[in-house]
Amino acid sequence: MSEDVRQTVFSIIAKEAGIDEGKVTLDSTLKDLEIPSLDAIQIIFEIEDHFKIQMPDRDPNFDTESVKGLVETVEKLLADKAANPPAPDNATPPAPPAA
Amino acid sequence: MNRRVVITGVGAICALGHDARAVWQGMREGRSAIAPLAGFESQDMRVKVAAQVRDFDPAAHFDSKKLILLDRVSQFALVAAREAVAQSGLDFAQGNLSQRSACVVGTGTGGEVTNDECSKRLYGEGNPRLHPLSIVRRMMSAPASQVSIEFGITGPSFAVSSACASANHAFAQASALVRAGVADVALAGGTEACLTLGVLRAWEAMRVLADDTCRPFCKQRRGLVLGEGAGMIVLEDFDHARARGADILAEFAGAGMSADAGDIVMPSDVGAARAMTAALRDAQLAPADIDYINAHGTATPANDPTETRAIHMALGDHAAKVAVSSTKSVHGHALGAAGALEIVAAIGALRDGVIPPTANFIDPDPECDLDYVPNAAREAPVRAVLSNAFAFGGLNAVVALKRAS
Numbered sequence: 001m002s003e004d005v006r007q008t009v010f011s012i013i014a015k016e017a018g019i020d021e022g023k024v025t026l027d028s029t030l031k032d033l034e035i036p037s038l039d040a041i042q043i044i045f046e047i048e049d050h051f052k053i054q055m056p057d058r059d060p061n062f063d064t065e066s067v068k069g070l071v072e073t074v075e076k077l078l079a080d081k082a083a084n085p086p087a088p089d090n091a092t093p094p095a096p097p098a099a
Numbered sequence: 100m101n102r103r104v105v106i107t108g109v110g111a112i113c114a115l116g117h118d119a120r121a122v123w124q125g126m127r128e129g130r131s132a133i134a135p136l137a138g139f140e141s142q143d144m145r146v147k148v149a150a151q152v153r154d155f156d157p158a159a160h161f162d163s164k165k166l167i168l169l170d171r172v173s174q175f176a177l178v179a180a181r182e183a184v185a186q187s188g189l190d191f192a193q194g195n196l197s198q199r200s201a202c203v204v205g206t207g208t209g210g211e212v213t214n215d216e217c218s219k220r221l222y223g224e225g226n227p228r229l230h231p232l233s234i235v236r237r238m239m240s241a242p243a244s245q246v247s248i249e250f251g252i253t254g255p256s257f258a259v260s261s262a263c264a265s266a267n268h269a270f271a272q273a274s275a276l277v278r279a280g281v282a283d284v285a286l287a288g289g290t291e292a293c294l295t296l297g298v299l300r301a302w303e304a305m306r307v308l309a310d311d312t313c314r315p316f317c318k319q320r321r322g323l324v325l326g327e328g329a330g331m332i333v334l335e336d337f338d339h340a341r342a343r344g345a346d347i348l349a350e351f352a353g354a355g356m357s358a359d360a361g362d363i364v365m366p367s368d369v370g371a372a373r374a375m376t377a378a379l380r381d382a383q384l385a386p387a388d389i390d391y392i393n394a395h396g397t398a399t400p401a402n403d404p405t406e407t408r409a410i411h412m413a414l415g416d417h418a419a420k421v422a423v424s425s426t427k428s429v430h431g432h433a434l435g436a437a438g439a440l441e442i443v444a445a446i447g448a449l450r451d452g453v454i455p456p457t458a459n460f461i462d463p464d465p466e467c468d469l470d471y472v473p474n475a476a477r478e479a480p481v482r483a484v485l486s487n488a489f490a491f492g493g494l495n496a497v498v499a500l501k502r503a504s
Contacts, residue, residue: 038364041306
């Protein structure tokens with residue numbers, strides 16, 4: 001598991017859910033962390049934006065999935081992306097100018 | 100004053116067809132009009148399917164002078180309203196009927212097609228010059244205004260907005276006007292034309308859309324499918340309708356409204372049950388009188404078990420006996436028009452003694468333990484019906500209809 005990815009996912013969860021990053025562990029579920037579904041959607045959105053990936057549309061186990069599962073999904077998508085870089089025409093859009 | 104209110108006309112347009120007869124026929128057959136999303140082929144959409152109104156030619160319904168004033172949301176409202184009024188046989192020019200009539204139209208999103216065109220021009224093309232009729236097309240009250248203008252209705256007329264419960268809230272308001280004697284006739288309904296790039300993208304981001312189809316109350320359900328369209332009914336004071344020999348389609352027995360005052364998206368069983376109980380009380384019906392519930396049944400993971408629990412709370416022992424179905428499985432979720440399409444199912448069930456099925460049903464979900472009439476319509480005497488609408492933001496409205504007597 002990449003320490004960078006883990007660290008980033010932890011910090012996104014903590015920021016979006018407004019909880020102390022120290023509370024987030026690999027084994028905790030979103031439910032354990034008392035993260036409501038609306039915050040969960042925002043967490044996924046921020047993760048997608050940060051890593052320029054697209055998470056699976058909806059996981060039926062959204063509420064029970066562990067943070068570890070989330071980190072592993074991100075790593076898998078990053079590995080897929082590295083193995084199949086998008087064609088130049090479909091390059092990820094440029095990052096918006098810094099606000 | 101507490102007058103009886105009846106329904107003397109109905110009109111509808113949605114993916115199932117362009118009139119109420121076709122819509123009801125599609126519901127009875129459980130024929131899903133959900134299809135691959137068309138018109139956005141150049142975009143990489145995560146939304147794969149929708150219940151779009153197809154083969155609709157606005158020019159066949161409106162001349163160019165009128166059409167330039169109408170967003171798609173008002174076009175749908177007018178098509179449905181014309182059908183409902185024609186069926187009722189009412190002539191608003193007669194006597195003082197114009198002043199004694201009301202018009203209440205619900206919409207969740209309003210003139211989104213116009214909104215999208217404005218945004219495209221303004222931000223996409225950098226063109227600051229917007230069409231001069233943009234405001235009158237896109238205002239939330241445009242459908243209500245257009246319907247009142249079309250028929251010369253000069254009594255109380257306004258829009259109602261409560262997301263997915265808009266149409267049922269509109270019925271509740273309009274029926275209250277007739278019941279209280281403020282109006283003798285009220286044209287009421289809901290309309291939505293929400294399948295624009297901006298709205299679709301916003302729904303995509305919420306991650307509640309199914310990528311296959313709409314499977315309410317079923318274990319394999321994957322979320323809601325967006326739809327569009329409009330439904331309108333003519334509500335009329337019973338004595339007024341009887342005096343002119345009108346064909347009474349059903350009695351509008353009552354309505355119940357509540358707010359969850361909780362989460363902005365997660366539904367509450369208690370809040371939904373309170374609206375259903377209020378509708379029963381308002382209609383002076385007992386739970387055992389209800390033979391059919393047209394459920395909100397969006398097929399999201401959250402709605403269906405919550406609504407199931409709410410039905411248990413509101414109906415008690417009778418919940419195990421009542422037939423429940425969600426016709427969203429065939430016409431999608433038309434948001435502010437949802438209740439207006441679903442009242443077509445309620446009226447059809449009462450008149451024909453046929454309960455439309457929940458289509459696309461595979462396996463039951465253990466958390467949803469009611470009789471959902473899977474896949475095939477059922478013949479059964481239907482004396483009274485509840486039609487549920489529970490909106491994002493916790494705004495609930497339930498209407499109760501009885502067979503005409």
